[in-house]
Amino acid sequence: MAHLLSSSCSLNISCPKTSLNSSKQNLSSFPTSLTLRTSIQPFKTLSLNKKNTPKPFSVNATTLQQDGTKTGSGSDQTSGEKPRPTRVMVIGGDGYCGWATSLHLSNKNYEVAIVDNLVRRHFDDQLGLDSLTPISSIHDRIRRWRSLTQKDINLYIGDVCDFEFLSEAFTSFKPDAVVHFGEQRSAPYSMIDRSRAIYTQQNNVLGTLNVLFAIKEFSEDCHLVKLGTMGEYGTPNIDIEEGYITITHNGRTDTLPYPKQASSFYHLSKVHDSNNIAFTSKAWGIRATDLNQGVVYGVRTDETEMHEELYNRFDYDGIFGTALNRFCVQAAVGHPLTVYGKGGQTRGYLDIRDTVQCVELAIANPAKRGEFRVFNQFTEQFSVNQLAALVTKAGEKLGIEVQTISVPNPRVEAEEHYYNAKHTKLIELGLEPHLLSDSLLDSLLNVAVQFKDRVDTKQIMPSVSWRKIGAKPKTVSA
Numbered sequence: 304m305a306h307l308l309s310s311s312c313s314l315n316i317s318c319p320k321t322s323l324n325s326s327k328q329n330l331s332s333f334p335t336s337l338t339l340r341t342s343i344q345p346f347k348t349l350s351l352n353k354k355n356t357p358k359p360f361s362v363n364a365t366t367l368q369q370d371g372t373k374t375g376s377g378s379d380q381t382s383g384e385k386p387r388p389t390r391v392m393v394i395g396g397d398g399y400c401g402w403a404t405s406l407h408l409s410n411k412n413y414e415v416a417i418v419d420n421l422v423r424r425h426f427d428d429q430l431g432l433d434s435l436t437p438i439s440s441i442h443d444r445i446r447r448w449r450s451l452t453q454k455d456i457n458l459y460i461g462d463v464c465d466f467e468f469l470s471e472a473f474t475s476f477k478p479d480a481v482v483h484f485g486e487q488r489s490a491p492y493s494m495i496d497r498s499r500a501i502y503t504q505q506n507n508v509l510g511t512l513n514v515l516f517a518i519k520e521f522s523e524d525c526h527l528v529k530l531g532t533m534g535e536y537g538t539p540n541i542d543i544e545e546g547y548i549t550i551t552h553n554g555r556t557d558t559l560p561y562p563k564q565a566s567s568f569y570h571l572s573k574v575h576d577s578n579n580i581a582f583t584s585k586a587w588g589i590r591a592t593d594l595n596q597g598v599v600y601g602v603r604t605d606e607t608e609m610h611e612e613l614y615n616r617f618d619y620d621g622i623f624g625t626a627l628n629r630f631c632v633q634a635a636v637g638h639p640l641t642v643y644g645k646g647g648q649t650r651g652y653l654d655i656r657d658t659v660q661c662v663e664l665a666i667a668n669p670a671k672r673g674e675f676r677v678f679n680q681f682t683e684q685f686s687v688n689q690l691a692a693l694v695t696k697a698g699e700k701l702g703i704e705v706q707t708i709s710v711p712n713p714r715v716e717a718e719e720h721y722y723n724a725k726h727t728k729l730i731e732l733g734l735e736p737h738l739l740s741d742s743l744l745d746s747l748l749n750v751a752v753q754f755k756d757r758v759d760t761k762q763i764m765p766s767v768s769w770r771k772i773g774a775k776p777k778t779v780s781a
């Protein structure tokens with residue numbers, strides 16, 4: 304048994320605070336037994352790429368290619384279109400979606416700045432977890448990217464809940480667009496105990512609020528692209544629309560935000576984010592796109608494949624692992640696939656290569672001032688039983704015998720239900736989906752097999768129960 308929390312130790316990580324002087328009184332709000340960071344350092348010294356930044360919207364980022372030619376910014380260099388937003392701040396750029404997106408945007412000649420407090424790496428230390436794939440430090444990742452492509456990625460290490468830090472990052476980098484991935488993103492993590500529930504909502508809601516204030520204060524034309532989740536909608540017995548639904552009630556008609564029925568403290572934090580963004584779009588004219596993302600699978604993108612130091616993380620454990628990734632690892636190590644309950648839980652899924660494409664499309668086609676757009680970001684729907692069947696079939700092709708077991712569902716959720724969610728807006732903008740074909744599953748399984756010696760089988764079973772969450776700091780078996 305590993306103690307997740309120790310009351311005798313305190314955690315020192317930058318937490319929501321208004322000034323550096325007030326840091327001490329906030330240090331206890333992050334739930335861990337580890338000392339992570341003592342304070343926010345003057346982040347300018349942590350920026351790998353210190354240089355004078357151009358004024359927003361004033362120039363195309365210019366990058367010297369290996370062949371010596373120069374290219375401009377944005378995706379399309381040949382169409383003669385008006386220059387698109389060029390300077391993109393990726394909050395949470397060291398994480399699973401954020402790292403792949405940062406590289407993709409940099410490769411497309413956007414000027415990229417990663418903002419991250421590296422807390423995801425500390426969750427692993429705290430809980431005794433690890434990525435299936437070995438991942439390099441953020442510094443080595445960025446150095447490797449530069450040596451391969453001659454493209455710089457700016458790095459700001461700090462917490463977006465710290466407004467002073469965020470303000471400095473904004474005024475220094477001057478983003479045209481901010482992609483906000485930087486949240487605690489695991490539903491099980493948020494359901495471990497009271498302190499994790501509070502940390503999740505504080506980190507996510509206050510961080511996003513700070514980003515909104517930073518845009519208003521320093522960069523009011525900046526486009527916010529915020530990662531939400533399809534889980535905000537829950538599983539209603541009607542079709543799920545993209546953000547809004549037109550309702551006729553007692554003879555009157557209105558188009559209203561689609562009802563949200565979140566089912567964990569994590570998902571609830573996302574609902575509150577969406578409300579805050581919608582409100583500030585209206586009140587302050589913020590341009591915003593809420594990407595209600597489905598469950599992401601896969602690990603490879605064109606850029607992360609270029610070198611092992613660019614590998615993305617791949618979570619397979621019961622707390623951070625997502626369904627299909629987890630099943631592939633389970634199959635690779637001969638563990639039965641763990642279907643929760645009846646397995647009829649149906650959700651939207653997408654390949655990580657489509658995550659990066661969707662984010663680029665959102666940036667390249669910004670929302671208008673005061674517009675709050677909602678896109679449902681997924682490409683296909685599957686039930687858990689369907690995923691298990693697909694992995695079993697893919698395993699057979701590779702000579703792996705795959706079994707499936709039903710385990711008691713640790714979550715509170717419908718196990719058989721109607722599910723039909725719209726997802727047309729990103730397709731209309733040009734998304735070309737990578738669908739879950741046999742060949743993709745083969746390659747995902749192959750990655751799992753390649754790294755199977757790194758699998759800690761003790762992390763496979765679910766360890767967090769929605770019903771058993773309590774106020775006491777929780778010990779979880781490891």
Ligand SMILES: NC(=O)c1ccc[n+]([C@@H]2O[C@H](COP(=O)([O-])OP(=O)(O)OC[C@H]3O[C@@H](n4cnc5c(N)ncnc54)[C@H](O)[C@@H]3O)[C@@H](O)[C@H]2O)c1
Nearest residue numbers: 395397398399400420421422423462463485486488530599
């Ligand atoms: N992975 C999925 O399947 C999935 C599905 C739907 C939505 N999303 C959303 O996409 C986003 C990214 O998910 P992910 O899987 O890449 O998560 P991740 O945990 O791998 O990455 C999140 C990153 O944000 C950083 N971070 C967290 N809090 C921060 C803070 N206060 N200040 C600065 N940095 C902070 C972490 O260190 C980490 O690097 C999340 O908002 C998540 O809710 C993910």
